[in-house]
Amino acid sequence: MSSSVPAQRSPDRRAWVVIPLYNEADVIAEVIAGLRPHFEHVVCVDDGSRDGSAAIAARAGAQLVQHPVNLGQGAALQTGISFALTHPECEYIVTFDADGQHRVQDALDMLELARAEDLAVVFGSRFLDDRTNPGWIKKVILKTAVWVTNLTTSLRLTDAHNGLRVIRRDAAEQIELKQDRMAHATEIVLELGRTGLPWKEHPVELLYTDYSKAKGQSVLNSVNILVDLVVR
Numbered sequence: 001m002s003s004s005v006p007a008q009r010s011p012d013r014r015a016w017v018v019i020p021l022y023n024e025a026d027v028i029a030e031v032i033a034g035l036r037p038h039f040e041h042v043v044c045v046d047d048g049s050r051d052g053s054a055a056i057a058a059r060a061g062a063q064l065v066q067h068p069v070n071l072g073q074g075a076a077l078q079t080g081i082s083f084a085l086t087h088p089e090c091e092y093i094v095t096f097d098a099d100g101q102h103r104v105q106d107a108l109d110m111l112e113l114a115r116a117e118d119l120a121v122v123f124g125s126r127f128l129d130d131r132t133n134p135g136w137i138k139k140v141i142l143k144t145a146v147w148v149t150n151l152t153t154s155l156r157l158t159d160a161h162n163g164l165r166v167i168r169r170d171a172a173e174q175i176e177l178k179q180d181r182m183a184h185a186t187e188i189v190l191e192l193g194r195t196g197l198p199w200k201e202h203p204v205e206l207l208y209t210d211y212s213k214a215k216g217q218s219v220l221n222s223v224n225i226l227v228d229l230v231v232r
Contacts, residue, residue, distance in 0.1 A: 011040040014091040015111055015166075018080030019044045019062070020073045024098040025051040027211055032060035034104045035096070043083060044098070045076040053098075074184025078177040085172060093172050097163040099212050106204040110166045113202055120171040120197030123157060123189075124164035128203035155193040157201060161185040164204055171197050 017035055021028060021044045028044070035042050044062040046054035048070035058064045065083050067076065077095060084090045092114060094107050102124075110122040163185070167175070174195050179187045192199065 011036070011038055012111070013040045014089060015039060015094055016041040016043060016084040016087070016090045016092070017094045017096050017107070018077065018084055019057075019096050019098050020047060020076035020080065021045060021049060021053050021057060021098045022047040022070060022073070022076070023049045023051045023053060025049070025053045025056055027100045028053055028057050028098050029060040031096075031098060031100055032057060032062050035107075036061050038104060038108060039094070041084070041087075041090070043080050045080040045083070047071055047073070047076040072184075074177045074179045074187070077184060077188075078175070081167075081172050081175055085169065091169055093167045093169075095163055095165045095167070100209055101206045101212055102164045103205055103207065106164060106202070107166070110164070110202045110204075113200065114166045114168060117200070118198065119166075119200055120168040120195065121192050121199035122166040123159070123199065123201045124162045124204035125157065125159035125201045126162060126204060126206045127158045128201060129205075131203075131205040155189055155199070157189065159201070160189055162204065162206075167192070168197070171195050 017039045019028075019031070019042065024031075032042055032044070042062045044054070044057040044064055046057065046064060046066045048067050054064055054066055065079055067079065080095075081093055084093050092111060094111060096102050096107060106124060110124060113119065114122045165188075171192055175188060175191050177184050177187055177191075
């Protein structure tokens with residue numbers, strides 16, 4: 001399925017896309033190019049990349065915030081959220097991965113749902129339909145991570161470690177991530193659950209590309225999730 005979406009009349013000025021960025025020079029320009037027709041504000045938090053990702057992101061039209069050294073995805077996400085919140089016109093934050101696995105159309109649909117139903121949080125879930133096939137090893141690990149997350153939070157999700165989320169400003173203001181690695185995904189669910197604000201899940205498709213598979217992200221990130229959940 002193509003990740004392309006029809007162009008809209010004008011880019012959204014009230015929703016800020018936050019992308020944690022670390023060594024994704026091969027794909028980040030394409031990711032930004034897909035977002036820019038639909039979102040006026042695309043913020044990349046370069047987390048100490050060594051491959052020129054920051055310069056590529058800036059040339060592609062993203063606003064750039066940089067960590068001088070690699071602090072981890074959780075730290076990059078917190079930096080991006082905090083940066084977006086410094087702008088009074090920011091009403092929603094869309095968290096979006098840099099590796100090309102998220103579909104822009106899913107982000108737009110989730111944002112539309114948040115506005116239509118006055119939701120503070122919309123979580124993307126790859127397990128609400130059958131479009132995504134992560135492979136059985138990754139699926140087992142991710143389902144285990146969901147089980148652990150649901151045990152430790154007040155929410156009951158089907159996909160706790162999906163980086164595509166829409167977060168309304170009042171919910172985002174209550175996020176203070178301290179887990180820098182993959183366990184931040186459980187931490188953010190915990191903090192959003194504590195707000196007591198309304199939320200929903202929305203079905204999304206994750207695109208497991210040749211690029212992401214070549215980088216070993218498909219299984220390695222899942223293993224990292226479990227390790228971080230155990231040691232957190």
